Amino acid sequence: MRSPKSVGLITFALALLAATALLLVPQELEGGSRLPIGSAYILLAIQMAVLTYLISASACGEIAIEGEKSIWDLAGTRFPSRTIVYGKITSAVLSCAMLLALAAPFQALVLGVTGASPVPFLLGWLLTLGTTCAAAATAIWGMTLSESEGVRSLVHWAWLGTLFMLSALLPEPWRLLNPFQALWEAFEGGREWAWTLGSYAVLSVLFLEWAGWRLQRGRGSHAHLRGG
Amino acid sequence: MPILFFVGAVCLVLVRPPSAPAQSPLSVSLRIGFDGYVTPGGWVPLEVRIDPGEKGIDGEVMVEAWAGSRTNPSVTKYLWPLRVPPGGVFQLSHAIPYVDARWPVRVEVRAGGAVVFAKELRPRPADGLVVVLSQVRGGVVAAGSPLPVVVYAHEEDLPVHPWAYAGVRVLVIHDLSGRRLDEDRRRALLSWVARGGRLLISTGEGFHRIDREALAPLLPAIPTSTKQLPPPRTLAARFGGVFPDPLPVAALVPLPGSSVSLAEGETPLIVERPWGRGEVVMWAFDYLTLPFLRWSGRFSLWRELLEARPRTSGVVTPEATEVLPSSGSLPPGVVLGLGLGMMLYVTVIRWLLRRSTASPSWWLWLLLTAVAFSGGFWAGSTAIRSRGASLAWVSAMEVEGGSGVGVLASYLRRFGPGGGRFELVVPRVLPLVRALPPGSAEVRFEPGAVRVTGSGSLSALEMAGVFPSLFDGWVQRKEGELEVEVVNRSSQPLEDLLLVFQGKVRRLPSLPPGESRWTIGLGQWVALDTAGRERALGRTVLEGALLQWVFPRLPGGATMEERDGPFLLGWVDPRALGVELSLEPPPIAGNPPERVLLILRLQWR
Numbered sequence: 001m002r003s004p005k006s007v008g009l010i011t012f013a014l015a016l017l018a019a020t021a022l023l024l025v026p027q028e029l030e031g032g033s034r035l036p037i038g039s040a041y042i043l044l045a046i047q048m049a050v051l052t053y054l055i056s057a058s059a060c061g062e063i064a065i066e067g068e069k070s071i072w073d074l075a076g077t078r079f080p081s082r083t084i085v086y087g088k089i090t091s092a093v094l095s096c097a098m099l100l101a102l103a104a105p106f107q108a109l110v111l112g113v114t115g116a117s118p119v120p121f122l123l124g125w126l127l128t129l130g131t132t133c134a135a136a137a138t139a140i141w142g143m144t145l146s147e148s149e150g151v152r153s154l155v156h157w158a159w160l161g162t163l164f165m166l167s168a169l170l171p172e173p174w175r176l177l178n179p180f181q182a183l184w185e186a187f188e189g190g191r192e193w194a195w196t197l198g199s200y201a202v203l204s205v206l207f208l209e210w211a212g213w214r215l216q217r218g219r220g221s222h223a224h225l226r227g228g
Numbered sequence: 229m230p231i232l233f234f235v236g237a238v239c240l241v242l243v244r245p246p247s248a249p250a251q252s253p254l255s256v257s258l259r260i261g262f263d264g265y266v267t268p269g270g271w272v273p274l275e276v277r278i279d280p281g282e283k284g285i286d287g288e289v290m291v292e293a294w295a296g297s298r299t300n301p302s303v304t305k306y307l308w309p310l311r312v313p314p315g316g317v318f319q320l321s322h323a324i325p326y327v328d329a330r331w332p333v334r335v336e337v338r339a340g341g342a343v344v345f346a347k348e349l350r351p352r353p354a355d356g357l358v359v360v361l362s363q364v365r366g367g368v369v370a371a372g373s374p375l376p377v378v379v380y381a382h383e384e385d386l387p388v389h390p391w392a393y394a395g396v397r398v399l400v401i402h403d404l405s406g407r408r409l410d411e412d413r414r415r416a417l418l419s420w421v422a423r424g425g426r427l428l429i430s431t432g433e434g435f436h437r438i439d440r441e442a443l444a445p446l447l448p449a450i451p452t453s454t455k456q457l458p459p460p461r462t463l464a465a466r467f468g469g470v471f472p473d474p475l476p477v478a479a480l481v482p483l484p485g486s487s488v489s490l491a492e493g494e495t496p497l498i499v500e501r502p503w504g505r506g507e508v509v510m511w512a513f514d515y516l517t518l519p520f521l522r523w524s525g526r527f528s529l530w531r532e533l534l535e536a537r538p539r540t541s542g543v544v545t546p547e548a549t550e551v552l553p554s555s556g557s558l559p560p561g562v563v564l565g566l567g568l569g570m571m572l573y574v575t576v577i578r579w580l581l582r583r584s585t586a587s588p589s590w591w592l593w594l595l596l597t598a599v600a601f602s603g604g605f606w607a608g609s610t611a612i613r614s615r616g617a618s619l620a621w622v623s624a625m626e627v628e629g630g631s632g633v634g635v636l637a638s639y640l641r642r643f644g645p646g647g648g649r650f651e652l653v654v655p656r657v658l659p660l661v662r663a664l665p666p667g668s669a670e671v672r673f674e675p676g677a678v679r680v681t682g683s684g685s686l687s688a689l690e691m692a693g694v695f696p697s698l699f700d701g702w703v704q705r706k707e708g709e710l711e712v713e714v715v716n717r718s719s720q721p722l723e724d725l726l727l728v729f730q731g732k733v734r735r736l737p738s739l740p741p742g743e744s745r746w747t748i749g750l751g752q753w754v755a756l757d758t759a760g761r762e763r764a765l766g767r768t769v770l771e772g773a774l775l776q777w778v779f780p781r782l783p784g785g786a787t788m789e790e791r792d793g794p795f796l797l798g799w800v801d802p803r804a805l806g807v808e809l810s811l812e813p814p815p816i817a818g819n820p821p822e823r824v825l826l827i828l829r830l831q832w833r
Contacts, residue, residue, distance in 0.1 A: 106570070
């Protein structure tokens with residue numbers, strides 16, 4: 001946590017969110033219901049995108065944090081493959097929760113100024129955790145595909161693009177798989193966001209199980225190579 | 229046998245469950261619009277008559293008017309107390325907004341904590357209406373484009389508020405009993421015509437069936453006697469067809485300000501007069517007489533009369549609320565303070581991260597710091613929002629010169645810091661209250677007060693009423709000059725006067741009570757946009773904002789033929805008009821309407 005790179009990344013993320021929150025404070029406090037929802041939504045959407053990138057990039061090793069071992073380093077230990085994979089995702093989700101807690105003051109500011117309801121904020125946090133989890137699970141799976149950094153980056157960015165952009169092009173009701181769309185539904189008072197969250201949970205488990213299986217297979221081939 | 233008895237009893241109960249005790253017979257009669265027809269987009273008349281029978285009733289009447297989208301509807305709920313003694317009858321005449329034809333109007337009668345009557349009214353939409361006051365349902369030809377719907381009505385069916393005439397293209401008077409036309413309806417009728425309504429009075433040999441006293445200020449002519457006119461050639465020449473028989477007509481004596489638009493020799497057949505922005509037409513003949521009904525040219529005559537004509541609406545409309553500021557801007561110092569607070573927070577977090585340990589106490593410190601800053605930011609931002617709370621309230625009175633009646637419209641925009649409910653007691657002179665989308669409100673009519681309860685952080689209300697005007701004005705053009713004559717019957721002077729004519733404006737001196745005359749050269753005016761840039765248009769920000777809103781909406785033509793101005797604008801203390809404009813509780817902050825903007829459309833002489 002105290003590594004300069006980690007501190008720098010967290011500081012950068014917080015500064016970005018602080019600047020966003022400050023820009024979103026309306027110059028006039030009028031504006032009806034649209035502006036408070038708009039401000040809060042924009043802040044949470046940006047926060048979701050920033051955190052998802054940071055966490056998934058850390059999980060796949062694109063952002064290398066000093067002292068953090070990659071999945072293949074851990075494959076050489078005696079930990080079972082599933083433990084390694086689920087440990088990685090737990091670490092990612094906890095990091096996301098910590099960043100959400102650290103960004104809470106900015107949301108409190110927007111909440112106070114605009115008078116928006118806190119419920120969509122809490123739902124936004126939940127959706128951010130779900131999105132981050134799905135992105136990190138895919139990133140971990142991508143790491144098990146190859147030790148090549150190029151493949152990892154490709155999988156990482158392809159998945160982020162699919163999650164945030166391509167899913168927005170899907171027809172209804174599949175468009176709800178888009179995290180921004182789900183966030184908007186949460187702000188509009190709908191309950192469809194629960195489907196999105198459920199889909200992300202299923203997707204995460206599938207990718208993690210797949211990653212565990214691949215890691216197990218990879219361990220065998222590595223052992224064979226080591227043995228050879 | 230006992231088993232059979234119980235099984236039988238259970239079956240009986242299941243098949244025919246015991247019903248609620250019979251209620252006393254409640255007879256409810258509802259009328260919306262004109263014979264059920266409305267033109268969506270404005271206020272429509274609503275009549276409720278409740279006969280509770282011998283037991284009387286103690287409850288309330290609720291009417292819900294909806295507008296806006298399905299996902300975010302705006303609802304104005306009206307509540308009237310319903311206390312009728314045994315043998316009595318409840319009668320309600322009001323106007324409600326009917327903006328969107330997709331929504332029904334819901335009427336409920338509640339008594340003893342239960343809904344004893346409920347009905348959804350779905351008025352029939354029409355592109356325009358021709359309302360006919362006549363004992364005979366027939367004779368009027370629906371013509372014109374778009375085709376209006378002709379409805380027949382009695383005096384009691386006329387609205388009590390001029391706004392409820394929305395969509396009425398022409399009011400045709402064939403029979404009129406002054407006894408059945410109460411003062412509220414008469415004043416509403418006069419005000420509607422003054423604001424652009426069109427009235428046709430069909431006289432003929434039975435002209436006595438029209439109570440002239442009730443329409444005295446409007447009449448273009450006085451029918452004095454009757455006579456048989458040989459088949460009138462002028463009518464046939466102008467509208468086609470041939471008159472087969474002589475036509476019985478009333479001998480009309482035109483009044484000053486009227487013009488004879490069609491005459492047969494010395495006999496006026498059609499006399500017209502402008503009244504405010506409206507128009508009154510008097511026919512010397514009865515459209516129900518046999519010779520007229522046998523004349524084929526009558527279709528063209530009706531078509532010319534009923535053709536939709538562009539009508540200027542009032543100057544001040546609900547959109548005025550959109551330009552009113554409802555809260556002050558955030559001071560730059562506040563924004564700077566927020567930025568510095570955020571920088572401090574990020575710095576503290578960075579400092580803590582650099583000293584991170586795996587100990588629980590470090591995590592606790594990190595969490596406490598985030599919680600403390602969250603609380604601080606929330607408290608600070610809430611305080612900023614509270615200080616931004618405000619209530620913007622502007623009022624304008626529009627008077628058509630020569631009409632003697634004025635309409636007062638108030639627009640209120642409330643911005644509340646914490647959202648939630650708010651309650652106001654609106655002035656009694658403004659009985660027409662509605663929430664403007666997307667807000668909602670509950671309007672409760674109590675003896676001596678109209679209470680409005682709204683919710684949400686931002687609400688806008690429209691409040692309107694009609695009352696006799698204490699101001700009047702005329703204008704005459706003479707050799708490059710305007711002669712303006714204004715009568716101020718109030719007890720106080722009219723201040724900050726502006727005369728607006730043909731898109732230009734000129735300041736005038738204060739107008740003391742009594743009659744004042746000015747002769748103004750036409751070369752000493754400034755353009756409206758130049759005047760709009762001047763700061764001293766109003767004493768407060770809201771007064772300035774209202775004037776800025778009104779200026780571009782004043783018709784720029786203002787020729788004598790168009791009867792659209794000139795306008796005299798000024799500020800008047802409502803108490804001088806005998807009007808008490810105050811809200812209870814007083815506004816949170818902002819500007820209560822200590823002054824009302826008078827928009828007096830001067831009448832051309």
